[in-house]
Amino acid sequence: MDLSATAIATPNIALIKYWGKEDEKLIIPKNSSISITLDESLSTKTSVLFSSSLKEDIFYINGEKQDLSNNEVKERFNIINMLRQEANVNEHVAVVSENNFPTAAGLASSASGISAMVFAASKALSLNKSLFELGIIARQGSGSSCRSLAGGFVKWEKGSRKDGLDSSIRQIAPSSHWPEIIDIIAIASKSKKKIPSRSGMKQTVETSILYKARPEYAEEACISMEKAILSKDFESLALLTMRDSNNMHALMLDTWPPIIYLNQTSLEIIGEIQNLNQSMGKLVAAYTFDAGPNAHIITTKEHEKEIRNILEGIDGVESIISAGIGNGPRLLGEKDSIIEKYIKL
Amino acid sequence: MDLSATAIATPNIALIKYWGKEDEKLIIPKNSSISITLDESLSTKTSVLFSSSLKEDIFYINGEKQDLSNNEVKERFNIINMLRQEANVNEHVAVVSENNFPTAAGLASSASGISAMVFAASKALSLNKSLFELGIIARQGSGSSCRSLAGGFVKWEKGSRKDGLDSSIRQIAPSSHWPEIIDIIAIASKSKKKIPSRSGMKQTVETSILYKARPEYAEEACISMEKAILSKDFESLALLTMRDSNNMHALMLDTWPPIIYLNQTSLEIIGEIQNLNQSMGKLVAAYTFDAGPNAHIITTKEHEKEIRNILEGIDGVESIISAGIGNGPRLLGEKDSIIEKYIKL
Incomplete structure (x- = not known):
C-alpha cells in the first residue's frame, strides 16, 4: 500500500518575533508573535511517500541525503514519526x-520546509487535521514554522494553558486584505548561520539580563500590530516591526556568549531605510531581521523600485528577492511528486 | 592680576558603564559605574589663564578655536564660569x-579634557577643592569625566540623595594595586561620532523598552566588579566587563531611533577575543566599547603582544595604542603652559 502526497509551502517573516520558549518540550513561546506568510516567490516543495517497497526511512533536502541519526535532523523528522504512529x-x-532559495541562511527555510512536510504527510496518511492540530505538530519541528500553515497575516498565540493546547495559530487577515504589502529580501550572506535559533533562543532566555523586559512588551506589541494590520495603518506596522527587530537583536547581543547575526551590510541597510523614511517625512518601509544577516524590507508595491535601487547600492548585498503575501500551503497533484527524482523504487 | 595653571589628565575606560541619567540637571546617573583611569599614553594637557589683558573668553581645543555660542561648547565651558564666579x-x-589622540571618536577625549580643565582652573583660582567637590563640577561638563579625576580603579557612586551630593567618585584601588592591567585600544574609525553621548543616553532612557532592566543589574555588577578588582580576579573582571559592554550596546540598539556605534571591525574584534579566550581555556582578555566603534581590550601585560598581533590582522583596525593604568591628573609647571602657542597676549 503506497500513501503519498506532495505539498508546497512558503516561509513567513515575523513582524513581532518569536525568541524564547516558556516550555521547551511543548514548544510554548514566551510571547505571541505575528508574521506575514510570503507568496511562492520563495517556496519549499515536499513529497512524502509511505511505501512497503522502502527498506528504510529516507530524507532528502535539496538533493542532500540527511543523516537521520543527527540530532537536529532527528528532531524535525520526528514529526513524521508522530503522524505515522497516529495513522x-x-x-x-x-x-x-526542495527549496527554491538558500537554505538555513536566515530565510526561514525550516518554516516552509516543515509546514510543507506536515501538510503533505498528514494528507498522505489521510489524517483529517485542523489547522490548529497541524500547528501543534509543526511547531515541534521548528516553532515559527506553524505560522506558515496559514496564509496572509498570522498570529501565533502564546495561550495560557500549561499543556500548550491553546497556543495556536490564527489568521488575522487573508492576503487579499492588504495585497499591496511586499517583502523585499536582501541577501547579505548565503553562508549557513552559525548558531541555530533553537539553541540561540534558549541561551538568551537563560542568560540575557534584559530578557525579562521582553515578553510583556511583545504581547502588547502583538495587540498593536493586529490593529495596525486590520486598519491598514502602514506607519504603525513599520514602527512596530523595526522596533521589534531591534529589540530581538538587542537581546541576542545581551546573551552570553553574545549572539550576533547582523553584519556590516545589515547595519548599512538599517541606516539607509532610516534615511529613506526620514527623506519621505513618513515611514514607507520597515527593516526586519530574523536569525541571520539578511534584511527583509516590508513596504508597499509603489516603493519597490526605489528600495531595490537603494539595496543594490549597498556593499555586500548579494541578491534581492521580492515576495508578496501568500495564501499558505497547498497540495499538488500526483504528477508533481519529486520522490522519483532522488529515489529509485 | 594673572592667574594661571596647567594640568594634564587622562581618559578613563569604563568597565561598568554610565548610560542614562536619573537627573538631567544635576547629572545624577541611573547606576554607579566603575572605570580604569589610563596612564599618559593618552592625555590632555590644558592651560588656563585668567587675565585682565584678555578682551574676551577664548577656548581652543587642538588648535581649533571653539565657538562659545555653540550649545555643546557652552555646556562644557560653563564649568569655568562656575569656578570663576565662586572665586x-x-x-x-x-x-x-591639546589631546595626543583623536578627538571625539569614542576615546573619551571629553573625560580627559574636562578633568584637566577643572583641575587647572581650580588651581589657577586657588580654590582649595576636594576630589569630591571637583567631581561634582566636572560631571556638569561630561558625566563620566569625573572618574578621570582619580587614578587607578575608580567608582562613581550613584548615591541616594535627591540633590546628588552623595553621587561622588571614590578610588577603589590605586594603579599600584594591579599594575599588570593594560588597555589595548584598537581604533576602528577616526571619524567623529554621529550621536553625542549626552543626547544618546537620554534617548535610550526615554525610548528603550529594555532599559528598565539595566539599573538594578548594573548596580550589582559594580559590587561584583569591585570585589574582582580587590581580589585581582581577572576572569571575573573580564566577564563582567564584556557583559556590561554588550548590555549597553544592546540598549542602544533597542533605542528609537536605534543608536549603533559598533561596526564590522568592532564585531570582528568581539569574535576574535572570544576565540582567544576559548583557545586559552580561560578569560585572558575582555573587549569593551564606549560610545564609538573603537575597541578597548582589557588584559594583562603578558598577553599584549599576542593581542596586538590579533588586532593587526583585523580589517579596519587603523591603529593600536596600549595604555597602562594611570595616577589621575597632575599639575605641570609654568614653563609647560601652552597658552602662548595659540594666544598673543
Whole structure:
C-alpha cells in the first residue's frame, strides 16, 4: 500500500518575533508573535511517500541525503514519526524536499520546509487535521514554522494553558486584505548561520539580563500590530516591526556568549531605510531581521523600485528577492511528486 | 592680576558603564559605574589663564578655536564660569587644550579634557577643592569625566540623595594595586561620532523598552566588579566587563531611533577575543566599547603582544595604542603652559 502526497509551502517573516520558549518540550513561546506568510516567490516543495517497497526511512533536502541519526535532523523528522504512529501506518517513509532559495541562511527555510512536510504527510496518511492540530505538530519541528500553515497575516498565540493546547495559530487577515504589502529580501550572506535559533533562543532566555523586559512588551506589541494590520495603518506596522527587530537583536547581543547575526551590510541597510523614511517625512518601509544577516524590507508595491535601487547600492548585498503575501500551503497533484527524482523504487 | 595653571589628565575606560541619567540637571546617573583611569599614553594637557589683558573668553581645543555660542561648547565651558564666579574673579579667561589622540571618536577625549580643565582652573583660582567637590563640577561638563579625576580603579557612586551630593567618585584601588592591567585600544574609525553621548543616553532612557532592566543589574555588577578588582580576579573582571559592554550596546540598539556605534571591525574584534579566550581555556582578555566603534581590550601585560598581533590582522583596525593604568591628573609647571602657542597676549 503506497500513501503519498506532495505539498508546497512558503516561509513567513515575523513582524513581532518569536525568541524564547516558556516550555521547551511543548514548544510554548514566551510571547505571541505575528508574521506575514510570503507568496511562492520563495517556496519549499515536499513529497512524502509511505511505501512497503522502502527498506528504510529516507530524507532528502535539496538533493542532500540527511543523516537521520543527527540530532537536529532527528528532531524535525520526528514529526513524521508522530503522524505515522497516529495513522497506524508501519511502512517506511521517503521525504523529499526542495527549496527554491538558500537554505538555513536566515530565510526561514525550516518554516516552509516543515509546514510543507506536515501538510503533505498528514494528507498522505489521510489524517483529517485542523489547522490548529497541524500547528501543534509543526511547531515541534521548528516553532515559527506553524505560522506558515496559514496564509496572509498570522498570529501565533502564546495561550495560557500549561499543556500548550491553546497556543495556536490564527489568521488575522487573508492576503487579499492588504495585497499591496511586499517583502523585499536582501541577501547579505548565503553562508549557513552559525548558531541555530533553537539553541540561540534558549541561551538568551537563560542568560540575557534584559530578557525579562521582553515578553510583556511583545504581547502588547502583538495587540498593536493586529490593529495596525486590520486598519491598514502602514506607519504603525513599520514602527512596530523595526522596533521589534531591534529589540530581538538587542537581546541576542545581551546573551552570553553574545549572539550576533547582523553584519556590516545589515547595519548599512538599517541606516539607509532610516534615511529613506526620514527623506519621505513618513515611514514607507520597515527593516526586519530574523536569525541571520539578511534584511527583509516590508513596504508597499509603489516603493519597490526605489528600495531595490537603494539595496543594490549597498556593499555586500548579494541578491534581492521580492515576495508578496501568500495564501499558505497547498497540495499538488500526483504528477508533481519529486520522490522519483532522488529515489529509485 | 594673572592667574594661571596647567594640568594634564587622562581618559578613563569604563568597565561598568554610565548610560542614562536619573537627573538631567544635576547629572545624577541611573547606576554607579566603575572605570580604569589610563596612564599618559593618552592625555590632555590644558592651560588656563585668567587675565585682565584678555578682551574676551577664548577656548581652543587642538588648535581649533571653539565657538562659545555653540550649545555643546557652552555646556562644557560653563564649568569655568562656575569656578570663576565662586572665586570672585572677573577677568576673562583663556583655556587651551591639546589631546595626543583623536578627538571625539569614542576615546573619551571629553573625560580627559574636562578633568584637566577643572583641575587647572581650580588651581589657577586657588580654590582649595576636594576630589569630591571637583567631581561634582566636572560631571556638569561630561558625566563620566569625573572618574578621570582619580587614578587607578575608580567608582562613581550613584548615591541616594535627591540633590546628588552623595553621587561622588571614590578610588577603589590605586594603579599600584594591579599594575599588570593594560588597555589595548584598537581604533576602528577616526571619524567623529554621529550621536553625542549626552543626547544618546537620554534617548535610550526615554525610548528603550529594555532599559528598565539595566539599573538594578548594573548596580550589582559594580559590587561584583569591585570585589574582582580587590581580589585581582581577572576572569571575573573580564566577564563582567564584556557583559556590561554588550548590555549597553544592546540598549542602544533597542533605542528609537536605534543608536549603533559598533561596526564590522568592532564585531570582528568581539569574535576574535572570544576565540582567544576559548583557545586559552580561560578569560585572558575582555573587549569593551564606549560610545564609538573603537575597541578597548582589557588584559594583562603578558598577553599584549599576542593581542596586538590579533588586532593587526583585523580589517579596519587603523591603529593600536596600549595604555597602562594611570595616577589621575597632575599639575605641570609654568614653563609647560601652552597658552602662548595659540594666544598673543
